[in-house]
Amino acid sequence: MxxxxxxxxxxxxxEATVEGAIAAGCRFFAGxxxxxxxEIAELMxxxxxxxxxxxxxxxxxxxxINAVIGATWGGAKACTASSxxxxxxxxxxxxxxxxxxxxxxxxxxxRGGPSTGQPTLSSQQDVYQARYGxxxxxxxxxxxxxxAQEAYDLTIKAFNLAEEFRVPxxxxxxxxxxxxxxxxxxxxxxxxxxxxxPSKDGYKPFAAGPDGLLRGMPxxxxxxxxxVEGQHHDxxxxxxxxxxxxxxxxxxxxxxxxxxxxxxxxDIERIDLDDAEVAIVCYGSTARPAMEAVQTARSKGIKAGAxxxxxxxxxxxxxxxxxxDHTKTxxxxxxxxxxxxxxxxxxxxxxxxxxxxxxxGGALHTPEEIESxxxxxxxxxxxx
Amino acid sequence: xxxxxxxxxxxxxxPMIFCPGCGDGTVLGAFLxxxxxxxxxxxxxxxxxxxxxxxxxxxxxxxxxxxxxGRAIPVGIGLKVTRPERKVVVFTGxxxxxxxxxxxxxxxxxxxxxxxVVMINxxxxxxxxxxxxxxxxSGATTQTSPYGNPEQPFDACxxxxxxxxxxxxxxxxxxxxxxxxxxxxxIDHPGFAxxxxxxxxxxxxxxxxxxGMDAPEFLAxxxxxxxxVAQAERMTPEELAGKxxxxxxxRSQRPELTQQLAAIRGGEKR
Amino acid sequence: xxxxxxxxxDDKWCKGCxxxxxxxxxxxxxxxxxxNAKGYNLPAEDPxxxxxxxxxxxxxxxxxxxxxxxxxx
Ligand SMILES: Cc1ncc(C[n+]2csc(CCOP(=O)(O)OP(=O)(O)O)c2C)c(N)n1
Ligand SMILES: [Mg+2]
Numbered sequence: 001m002x003x004x005x006x007x008x009x010x011x012x013x014x015e016a017t018v019e020g021a022i023a024a025g026c027r028f029f030a031g032x033x034x035x036x037x038x039e040i041a042e043l044m045x046x047x048x049x050x051x052x053x054x055x056x057x058x059x060x061x062x063x064x065i066n067a068v069i070g071a072t073w074g075g076a077k078a079c080t081a082s083s084x085x086x087x088x089x090x091x092x093x094x095x096x097x098x099x100x101x102x103x104x105x106x107x108x109x110x111r112g113g114p115s116t117g118q119p120t121l122s123s124q125q126d127v128y129q130a131r132y133g134x135x136x137x138x139x140x141x142x143x144x145x146x147x148a149q150e151a152y153d154l155t156i157k158a159f160n161l162a163e164e165f166r167v168p169x170x171x172x173x174x175x176x177x178x179x180x181x182x183x184x185x186x187x188x189x190x191x192x193x194x195x196x197x198p199s200k201d202g203y204k205p206f207a208a209g210p211d212g213l214l215r216g217m218p219x220x221x222x223x224x225x226x227x228v229e230g231q232h233h234d235x236x237x238x239x240x241x242x243x244x245x246x247x248x249x250x251x252x253x254x255x256x257x258x259x260x261x262x263x264x265x266x267d268i269e270r271i272d273l274d275d276a277e278v279a280i281v282c283y284g285s286t287a288r289p290a291m292e293a294v295q296t297a298r299s300k301g302i303k304a305g306a307x308x309x310x311x312x313x314x315x316x317x318x319x320x321x322x323x324x325d326h327t328k329t330x331x332x333x334x335x336x337x338x339x340x341x342x343x344x345x346x347x348x349x350x351x352x353x354x355x356x357x358x359x360x361g362g363a364l365h366t367p368e369e370i371e372s373x374x375x376x377x378x379x380x381x382x383x384x
Numbered sequence: 385x386x387x388x389x390x391x392x393x394x395x396x397x398x399p400m401i402f403c404p405g406c407g408d409g410t411v412l413g414a415f416l417x418x419x420x421x422x423x424x425x426x427x428x429x430x431x432x433x434x435x436x437x438x439x440x441x442x443x444x445x446x447x448x449x450x451x452x453x454g455r456a457i458p459v460g461i462g463l464k465v466t467r468p469e470r471k472v473v474v475f476t477g478x479x480x481x482x483x484x485x486x487x488x489x490x491x492x493x494x495x496x497x498x499x500x501v502v503m504i505n506x507x508x509x510x511x512x513x514x515x516x517x518x519x520x521x522s523g524a525t526t527q528t529s530p531y532g533n534p535e536q537p538f539d540a541c542x543x544x545x546x547x548x549x550x551x552x553x554x555x556x557x558x559x560x561x562x563x564x565x566x567x568x569x570x571i572d573h574p575g576f577a578x579x580x581x582x583x584x585x586x587x588x589x590x591x592x593x594x595x596g597m598d599a600p601e602f603l604a605x606x607x608x609x610x611x612x613v614a615q616a617e618r619m620t621p622e623e624l625a626g627k628x629x630x631x632x633x634x635r636s637q638r639p640e641l642t643q644q645l646a647a648i649r650g651g652e653k654r
Numbered sequence: 655x656x657x658x659x660x661x662x663x664d665d666k667w668c669k670g671c672x673x674x675x676x677x678x679x680x681x682x683x684x685x686x687x688x689x690n691a692k693g694y695n696l697p698a699e700d701p702x703x704x705x706x707x708x709x710x711x712x713x714x715x716x717x718x719x720x721x722x723x724x725x726x727x
Pocket of ligand 1: 434435436437438453476477478479480481504506508509510511512517
């Protein structure tokens with residue numbers, strides 16, 4: 001440990017996620033083993049009891065997300081972790097957390113799907129599942145780390161955002177990030193949002209401030225007499241599913257509270273974008289070869305740059321729109337059939353050429369592959 | 385409204401959604417009396433599943449959460465382990481507890497986690513309009529067994545006991561005094577406590593299974609079908625055919641989950 | 655129990671299910687012929703009968719609409 005309380009360790013992304021969660025104040029984890037996320041449960045089972053927390057291995061992922069919801073109202077910061085099949089099972093619970101404004105974190109160490117698919121290889125196929133996996137209209141937040149260090153940093157951030165926005169927040173890690181051992185700096189002065197108990201004076205648990213957000217987070221058995229209702233409800237938590245106006249107001253707010261405060265969520269890294277003619281738009285582990293490709297292209301005198309999204313949901317429309325105004329071509333490498341590229345196309349609105357670079361099968365793009373896409377784009381050759 | 389209800393119901397949530405003559409309200413009344421005698425409303429964490437029965441906690445002026453269909457028990461576990469001194473009571477239906485939520489039910493019993501689970505057995509899916517449940521008797525007609533139920537029902541109490549529950553009782557909506565006592569015992573019991581309450585559902589089960597019985601007829605019919613455990617012990621298998629045993633069916637002691645977790649945290653087990 | 659007891663029916667909450675009539679061991683409760691605002695038939699105490707204060711009606715009432723008042727002697 002250094003003087004400022006920071007430690008440096010060489011650890012897997014999955015372990016970094018666990019350390020990040022604990023640093024953020026997570027004191028409850030419920031999960032069910034699944035490759036490539038199992039290390040998170042294993043490490044949580046060792047670490048949590050030592051910090052006064054609780055680890056539970058549940059009977060399935062449905063139980064896991066619901067236990068997380070119970071623990072959150074019980075007063076603990078809580079999370080679960082899984083991969084494709086398990087995340088699919090959790091979807092009803094994620095929607096419940098959104099409806100009831102239950103802060104919680106869901107770590108998805110993505111693997112290839114559909115179905116049992118590719119347990120041991122990486123993918124980014126679940127980016128839409130995170131956004132649209134549950135029924136009904138609601139917004140979530142999703143962060144995508146591309147290194148073990150970011151697995152640590154963004155997990156802390158995920159807990160903070162969950163508390164601030166009272167929403168389920170996904171950490172969309174993947175097999176590559178989860179299983180790569182790298183240097184991670186941990187501890188030191190961290191920004192951690194502590195849970196604040198709301199004042200009981202005239203308290204209405206689901207009455208939002210002008211920004212659409214609920215203030216603080218109460219716990220059961222602290223004298224609030226809370227009513228947490230999964231059906232549409234009023235500001236007191238009382239059922240209003242048959243009230244058209246109250247239902248519309250609630251659902252609108254559940255969406256607006258994320259959309260309209262997007263400036264507080266956007267998290268991007270800009271690399272050499274100022275004069276770039278070609279920009280790689282990337283996130284998660286595909287950012288790794290992308291960064292290398294941009295460097296090589298620059299060394300050859302090509303005006304290439306990259307926009308890396310650390311927060312992918314809500315999608316940073318304004319950032320992409322502005323980028324499209326200044327860039328000729330946007331290249332989107334993804335380990336899926338071509339997903340976030342559709343968002344990039346939408347926001348570019350025809351003002352830049354958008355080239356998808358989808359990859360299936362579980363292997364990461366090579367830097368050369370991305371570089372040749374950059375070269376193609378500069379030559380003005382290849383369209384989508 | 386009686387004094388107990390005035391004191392313990394969350395007035396702004398009334399009236400209760402229950403149909404006229406539904407047993408759920410009677411069971412809730414008995415629960416409130418137990419809470420009153422135990423003076424524990426501040427310690428309660430009430431959890432409801434989805435179904436008519438899942439609404440019961442919503443009407444109580446205590447911390448309450450109305451969860452997803454089948455998922456009340458895992459939510460209850462999350463509440464319990466984060467603050468073991470709270471008294472978590474789960475209200476669930478027969479479909480909720482041992483249909484869609486069956487896996488959670490048996491595993492919670494196996495863990496012997498200190499919850500009180502109250503299962504309303506109306507032998508039907510009430511809320512959705514009278515479809516067959518895992519408790520619907522063989523041969524019974526419902527909205528989804530028009531030719532008679534080809535399946536056989538669960539005995540939820542035997543299931544709970546086999547899975548490891550350490551307090552198991554069955555009563556009916558016609559036994560409110562016994563229910564008050566059972567609630568007190570179950571809440572005080574340090575482990576997974578299960579109470580099945582056989583109830584009349586005049587509007588759904590009454591119409592589809594019982595050929596149009598009203599609430600008093602239905603309750604009388606239930607009373608005829610049950611025998612107290614002590615009496616059952618003296619009866620022959622022939623006499624017991626078609627009868628349901630009521631009373632305290634099982635009580636035992638074994639390590640409870642939150643205590644085990646506390647021991648791990650305390651360093652005894654690491 | 656001996657004493658003088660009164661069975662108070664709360665018109666607002668009663669759903670007219672009739673469980674109280676069936677439950678009363680002394681047949682003290684009868685249909686009053688009145689309906690509440692929601693159209694439910696309301697029970698009432700039969701003036702010719704004496705309530706013993708057993709509270710079975712209060713306990714069975716699913717809508718918590720019954721209050722038995724009085725002092726045992
Ligand atoms: C996942 C899911 N499937 C189906 C439903 C619809 N549903 C609501 S209540 C219910 C049945 C309830 O039956 P039971 O648990 O016996 O409760 P009761 O209404 O009889 O008290 C069903 C199937 C649902 N809400 N969620
Ligand atoms: Mg039922």
